Amino acid sequence: MKKTLILTTALVGFGFAANADVTVMSWGGAYGAAQTEGHVKPWMAATGNAAIMVDSDNPAPAIKAMVEAGNVTVDVASVEYADAIRLCDEGLLEPIDAASLPAGADGTPAADDFFPGAVTECAVSTDIWSNVFAYDTTKFPEGPTTAADFFDLEKFPGKRGLKKGAKAVLEFALLGDGVPAAEVYDVLNTPEGVDRAFAKLDTIKSEVVWWEAGAQAPQLLADGEVAMTTAYNGRIFAAAVGEGKPFQIVWDGQIYENESYVVPKGAPNKDLAMDFIKYATSTEGLRAQAAHISYGPPRKSANLEPIIYAGDGKTEMGPHLPTNPANLTNALLTSSDFWVDHDAELNERFQAWLSQ
Amino acid sequence: MAEATTELLTTADGRPLKAALAAAQSRAKRRAFFLVLPLLLFVLLTFLVPIGYMLKRSFEHDGFASTAPALVAWFEANPDFDPANPPEEAYAALVQDLARMQVEKTTGLSGTRINYSVPGTISLFKKGAREAKDLTPPFKESLVALDADWGRPALWRGMQSASHVYTAEFYRVASDMKLNDDGWARGEDNERIYLYLFFKTFLISGLITVICLLLAFPVSHLLATLPMAKASLLMILVLLPFWTSLLVRTTAWIALLQEQGIVNDILVGMGLIDDEGRLTMMYNMTGTIVAMTHVLLPFMILPLYSVMRVIPPSYARAARSLGATSWTTFRRVYLPQTLPGIAAGSLLVFILAVGYYITPALVGGADGQLISNLISFHMTKSNWSLAAAIAAMLLAAILVLYWLYDRLIGIDRLKLG
Numbered sequence: 001m002k003k004t005l006i007l008t009t010a011l012v013g014f015g016f017a018a019n020a021d022v023t024v025m026s027w028g029g030a031y032g033a034a035q036t037e038g039h040v041k042p043w044m045a046a047t048g049n050a051a052i053m054v055d056s057d058n059p060a061p062a063i064k065a066m067v068e069a070g071n072v073t074v075d076v077a078s079v080e081y082a083d084a085i086r087l088c089d090e091g092l093l094e095p096i097d098a099a100s101l102p103a104g105a106d107g108t109p110a111a112d113d114f115f116p117g118a119v120t121e122c123a124v125s126t127d128i129w130s131n132v133f134a135y136d137t138t139k140f141p142e143g144p145t146t147a148a149d150f151f152d153l154e155k156f157p158g159k160r161g162l163k164k165g166a167k168a169v170l171e172f173a174l175l176g177d178g179v180p181a182a183e184v185y186d187v188l189n190t191p192e193g194v195d196r197a198f199a200k201l202d203t204i205k206s207e208v209v210w211w212e213a214g215a216q217a218p219q220l221l222a223d224g225e226v227a228m229t230t231a232y233n234g235r236i237f238a239a240a241v242g243e244g245k246p247f248q249i250v251w252d253g254q255i256y257e258n259e260s261y262v263v264p265k266g267a268p269n270k271d272l273a274m275d276f277i278k279y280a281t282s283t284e285g286l287r288a289q290a291a292h293i294s295y296g297p298p299r300k301s302a303n304l305e306p307i308i309y310a311g312d313g314k315t316e317m318g319p320h321l322p323t324n325p326a327n328l329t330n331a332l333l334t335s336s337d338f339w340v341d342h343d344a345e346l347n348e349r350f351q352a353w354l355s356q
Numbered sequence: 357m358a359e360a361t362t363e364l365l366t367t368a369d370g371r372p373l374k375a376a377l378a379a380a381q382s383r384a385k386r387r388a389f390f391l392v393l394p395l396l397l398f399v400l401l402t403f404l405v406p407i408g409y410m411l412k413r414s415f416e417h418d419g420f421a422s423t424a425p426a427l428v429a430w431f432e433a434n435p436d437f438d439p440a441n442p443p444e445e446a447y448a449a450l451v452q453d454l455a456r457m458q459v460e461k462t463t464g465l466s467g468t469r470i471n472y473s474v475p476g477t478i479s480l481f482k483k484g485a486r487e488a489k490d491l492t493p494p495f496k497e498s499l500v501a502l503d504a505d506w507g508r509p510a511l512w513r514g515m516q517s518a519s520h521v522y523t524a525e526f527y528r529v530a531s532d533m534k535l536n537d538d539g540w541a542r543g544e545d546n547e548r549i550y551l552y553l554f555f556k557t558f559l560i561s562g563l564i565t566v567i568c569l570l571l572a573f574p575v576s577h578l579l580a581t582l583p584m585a586k587a588s589l590l591m592i593l594v595l596l597p598f599w600t601s602l603l604v605r606t607t608a609w610i611a612l613l614q615e616q617g618i619v620n621d622i623l624v625g626m627g628l629i630d631d632e633g634r635l636t637m638m639y640n641m642t643g644t645i646v647a648m649t650h651v652l653l654p655f656m657i658l659p660l661y662s663v664m665r666v667i668p669p670s671y672a673r674a675a676r677s678l679g680a681t682s683w684t685t686f687r688r689v690y691l692p693q694t695l696p697g698i699a700a701g702s703l704l705v706f707i708l709a710v711g712y713y714i715t716p717a718l719v720g721g722a723d724g725q726l727i728s729n730l731i732s733f734h735m736t737k738s739n740w741s742l743a744a745a746i747a748a749m750l751l752a753a754i755l756v757l758y759w760l761y762d763r764l765i766g767i768d769r770l771k772l773g
Contacts, residue, residue: 061736086738089464089478164717164724209639210724212717224616337479343737345475345547351730352549354722355556 021050026078028055038289039280063264072266075273081258082336088122094263104301105283118298123260127295130256130322131168135228137246147176147253158227164210166350173200175253181332237294251327257334296323414744419469420518423462424453428519439512447495454488473535474514509537526745553727561709568656576660609647613637639721656701663697
């Protein structure tokens, strides 16, 4: 018995020693790789601490389960904005002291340097990704230029690809119907506004091919199944710049969203995790991530000088980033408050509408 | 029976033989039990406990009950209050709880709980909680002035319902009921989705089971009657897709069947259809059925094959020699003997099909939502209780089918291989 006890203690001790690494949980794929290259490796080199990256197909439910079970093995997780808010409200995340975030590289204090909404009570944004639409330039040399064009089947005939879900699709329908970005959520908050969005979608319903996984959108475009499709901007960038496909993004009516680092409540290395987040969300850390993937850095100072794409060493990232001023002329920041309240309700309505 | 031998049989040391045998056997049984213990624990820990936990979540949620003690106490004392016009004490209790939530950081937890039945509540609670400590009596006026939604009867009904830890609310939502100002009622036409999807899921699964059976029956018969060498080769062809990743197979069907896909290209190339009239075989019900049938076919072939292989061909020959037509021979002699295989295969395919969601989501287009897709949606949106309630209803429906199956065919006739 005593022997077992000693052995167990030794094993647990060993377990703790091995756990001194900061564990970062992200989404895997190109995104996880960008954070490994842009944040994890440079932080290890700069501080001498150990950190490892683990993949998850969605870190939010994973850390919810961990915290509720009282067995947290992750120190930092990358989660969608709405999840960051929700998990924070449920008390599952550690608060992050906004005042401790470093000033921008040009000396701007963090509070002024970050985009509005990029820093919240428990989360700091690492990048801004966007729902955009894209078309094949060989099909439309004079291409569509506005969100309204997406819904114009006469001027731009052909099938449309749309994401199968209420979020971002309803907003896009209203933008396409001429609602100014600043008023979209006011309109959508009324029953008439929801009806209006569905009525706009009705006008193209017969021509829509619905996609589910992010990779499907560029594939539908490449196969010629659709004339234009909504997509995550990073996917179109990968196809256009990485694979040389003739795809063009239309930034008018883009619906963008922050993706953030959070620290789960009871993280084993909380202090190191905070240090990691400060490093990763500094001007330098944000720029390093944006060099690997076309998601925009959420600090003004990080968008000042051109970022060079690490993939080929020559493409300037600026025009491909949602945060580029030229791309932000008619853009909508996703309202997490709205979707936290109405996600289930509107998704039920959307599914019912689909099956009609 | 030899009634004359009334004397008990005993062992050499005089113990009754029966007792000695029982003692010896119980030792052996205990040893045998230790051998199955690891599996028993494994099943218990990885199967029964999670399912039990899930079922519990579907009718238990203390998100509001544990965070709003004053209001819970008030609801308990006044179960028959008028939701359209709650008295001042109710509002006072609410404000007291909101202030408490702000301090304890439980606004999200309780708001989320109410939001399940009354959408829009999370931000209402957050706003209310932020202002709560500055509100002055009369609380009714000051809260309603803050946001008119605080006076909604539906909200008060929702809070009263959520003040109980155990609730049937999630099952109501999963049956397309909505909580409105007058209480629970059937949702509007454009909101009802769950029962329709249950129905559709079972219909499609049934259809796929039938198609699988029709396709698999001749193939299995061929496999069972061919010489061994050829049968093995054919078997490899059957199993090959079985060894390929599900996503790869699904994507392959997309490449084949889409409008700009290989099948349409060939048809256009042969001049059978023109370029404008390409067939739509993907992103609709056809795509879902084709892809799912392909994925599930081996689950029908394998049990059928294992049953058919051991049916002696002499039975059919005997029937023929006694004058039966080939159809009668098949119907009265061969088919009844394959029944355990048909039953096992159908059960397997049907139950697997009911739980499928990746394939229909990717290839099904607007029709491609099955009930599992909504379970997955609510899991990722952190409404685990509703997901659990839908899953529990699915489980119950399958158990009913299983029971029917047992009554009609008999579970002892099931033969999986």
